[in-house]
Amino acid sequence: MFALPGSAMDVLENMEGDNVLNLSRMNLETLAALEDMSEEKRKETHQLLLTHNRFTVFPGNAACLSNLLFLDISSNGLAHICDQILGLSKLKTLIAKNNRMDEFSLPKDFGKMNLEVVNFSGNRFEEVPPQLLELQRLKSLSLGGNRLKTIPAEIENLTSLELLYLGGNGIQSIPPELANLPYLSYLGLCDNHIQGLPPQLAQLNSLRSLSLHNNLLTYLPQEILNLVRLQELSLRGNPLVVRFVKDFIYNPPSLLELAGRIVKSRNFQYSRKDMPANLVSYLDSASKCPNPKCAGVYFDSCVRHIKFVDFCGKYRLPLMHYLCSPQCYSPCSSNSQSDCDSDEEFNIPQHRMQKVLLG
Structure with missing residues (x-):
């Protein structure tokens, strides 16, 4: 040209x-x-x-x-x-x-x-x-x-x-x-x-x-x-x-789930000799909370949490975190990357991370 x-x-x-x-x-x-x-x-x-x-x-x-x-x-x-x-x-x-x-x-x-x-x-x-x-x-x-x-x-x-x-x-x-x-x-x-x-x-x-x-x-x-x-x-x-972030609806756990969480989080031993097969299957379906600072589990009730991660002045967004309760995380400062802002906290695969530009 x-x-x-x-x-x-x-x-x-x-x-x-x-x-x-x-x-x-x-x-x-x-x-x-x-x-x-x-x-x-x-x-x-x-x-x-x-x-x-x-x-x-x-x-x-x-x-x-x-x-x-x-x-x-x-x-x-x-x-x-x-x-x-x-x-x-x-x-x-x-x-x-x-x-x-x-x-x-x-x-x-x-x-x-x-x-x-x-x-x-x-x-x-x-x-x-x-x-x-x-x-x-x-x-x-x-x-x-x-x-x-x-x-x-x-x-x-x-x-x-x-x-x-x-x-x-x-x-x-x-x-x-x-x-x-x-x-x-x-x-x-x-x-x-x-x-x-x-x-x-x-x-x-x-x-x-x-x-x-x-x-x-x-x-x-x-x-x-x-x-x-x-x-x-x-x-x-x-x-x-x-x-x-805050508008996601959180359905409180049922009594069944609360009991199941206690059994799983305290590592109580159980088998089909102790309870009906459907309860054993239910307990086996527990999901571990991905927050490393939380030893909890969840079944049907969880918090869908959007997490904004500071990254070189921009922001990346994991599509979804499933946490065991609203108290499972605390807001982190957007001005610095603390322990709770690390990618490793929830072990989200890189291909599931998205850029969210907030400022």
């Missing part, structure tokens, strides 16, 4: 074999110079960079680059994309960040393109244009830093989507239809006004990163623990963390 000083014609004449035409920062308003470009060079051009110019309307003659795969027209005054862009039948990536586009800026048949990556962050969209929801091959959609208030239920139509970034908008709620995206692995919802998440999000089996920082979340659905592939959960700037 290169850009030589001078006119656009200089760049065209010196274009080399890397198939990238860089016309950024040249104060351009049109692409008239492309008319003088040889047919061979047009076919060889796979990437076109037009950032930081003065385009208010998409330059239609860019459609002569019939093999174009990548187009970046960010940081212009772009307010409208004309129908000529539909001629770029091979275009896979369209980046148009930091412009003046809104939901009326796209051509009617924009949804028929074969785009896989669209980045319209930093524009003026108040709604997600319906044309974007028709891009069947779309894998990455970025609409951060716009003026969105809602996410349409039709987002579920983007069944190939792997990345969805909607940070920096005014979104207040998440439609449950978002959970119908089978390949979604990154979901960015930070810097919005979201107060809660639908439990259906637990169906996002491919989700690896969920960015929720700087919202108004006061709770998370407990179903989120079913996201077994989740590797990073960003929660900083929300008031939910303490409540998330």
Whole structure:
């Protein structure tokens, strides 16, 4: 990739074999110079960079680059994309960040393109244009830093989507239809006004990163623990963390369990000669509390405990601890890693540890 000083014609004449035409920062308003470009060079051009110019309307003659795969027209005054862009039948990536586009800026048949990556962050969209929801091959959609208030239920139509970034908008709620995206692995919802998440999000089996920082979340659905592939959960700037830990329901142990705990914790000997077979089976089913400072056991009643572990200024989250009682642990300081903050305390396998960014 290169850009030589001078006119656009200089760049065209010196274009080399890397198939990238860089016309950024040249104060351009049109692409008239492309008319003088040889047919061979047009076919060889796979990437076109037009950032930081003065385009208010998409330059239609860019459609002569019939093999174009990548187009970046960010940081212009772009307010409208004309129908000529539909001629770029091979275009896979369209980046148009930091412009003046809104939901009326796209051509009617924009949804028929074969785009896989669209980045319209930093524009003026108040709604997600319906044309974007028709891009069947779309894998990455970025609409951060716009003026969105809602996410349409039709987002579920983007069944190939792997990345969805909607940070920096005014979104207040998440439609449950978002959970119908089978390949979604990154979901960015930070810097919005979201107060809660639908439990259906637990169906996002491919989700690896969920960015929720700087919202108004006061709770998370407990179903989120079913996201077994989740590797990073960003929660900083929300008031939910303490409540998330404390809201798990603890059912007190029955008299049977209390008696069983005493038998097991005091190592009383028992056999089928001493009691019915069903009671022997019950006692044999005891689970040892994983807290090394506790010698207790549990049967049916346990505490599901989320533990935040300090790690180099960030946080990692074991998906779940099963403790024998609410008194089995004491809160640890988040400013230092004490004995109770060590990974060894509960012997959680590394692959079950998740990053939780709290600050």
